[in-house]
Amino acid sequence: MKKPVYKELVAASSRPMVLSILAGGESYGYEILKQVKVLSGGELEWSDGMLYPVLHRLERDGLIAGRWELTDEGRRRKYYRLTARGKRQLARDRVSWRAVHGALEMSWGGGHV
């Protein structure tokens, strides 16, 4: 059985992960959680309660914006979308994570480990 990804790494990747998912279109909490699971093949273990503070923090920082909508079942649901600022942040995050990923790949591929 595979070991789950370290908590610290999960936390560090939460922003680009949420921003990337929202780059694909508007979404809401539970749906985002499901997408994280699918995208990571179940390797990133996000607890249900972990996502909402992340969403609120991103909203406070202006990277995403939320709006309330009534679902077909008459439930209130908060949908989030990426803002222009969020798009710029995602581009920066992408560069940073690629740099980290590239460096690690190089070091492992070069027989340093």
Next chain:
Amino acid sequence: MCELDREIRRWRRQEMRRSSLSPRELDELEDHLRARVELELELDARLTPARAFAIARDGLGETSVLSREFARAGAVRWRRALGYGWALFALSFLLPALRFEFTHEPVQVLSLTGYEVFWAAVTEGGFRHALCNLAMLLTLPALWRGRVRGGRWLAGGIGLMGLYLLATGLSLPRGGGGFSASLQVGYLVWAASFVCAAVGLWLRAREWVPTTAERPEA
């Protein structure tokens, strides 16, 4: 789904009592719980809605932790304004608030700090000053737990009081009678602290209202 609705109502009541989650935050979590319950019922048809709800609720974790995280991550404008109000309030006790000048010979000047004015009000029956401070104390629970009873009324009352204090300077003796009194920076800071706290409470009340949602366009 009556059973589920009952469980959710009970959960909301409980959380309103014991956590500092706002109705909007509870709305969002409720939507999450309902979606999770649907999934649990799909996965195991033998589950009762109450049991599925318990699983979903446990999956969410401790709401006290969640509410702390929300408070740290969420819109904190109101908390900041209320915090500034309290900082000004505390500062006003240290700053000079009143200055008396006795014009009789020999001319004497007496300057009192906010604390000294407050103490004089308490000991010499100036209850209006003391009551103002008491009203400020009522805002403390909001700063502490994010919840306060009658927040809108308190915001209105404190705001009006602050404006009144700023505008009129209460019923100070002005000139005549052999001495004159003037308001010092401490008094203005004291009065401004009420306005600041009122703004904080007002912003909080705005965030505390339930959500209004729109139906998506077809």
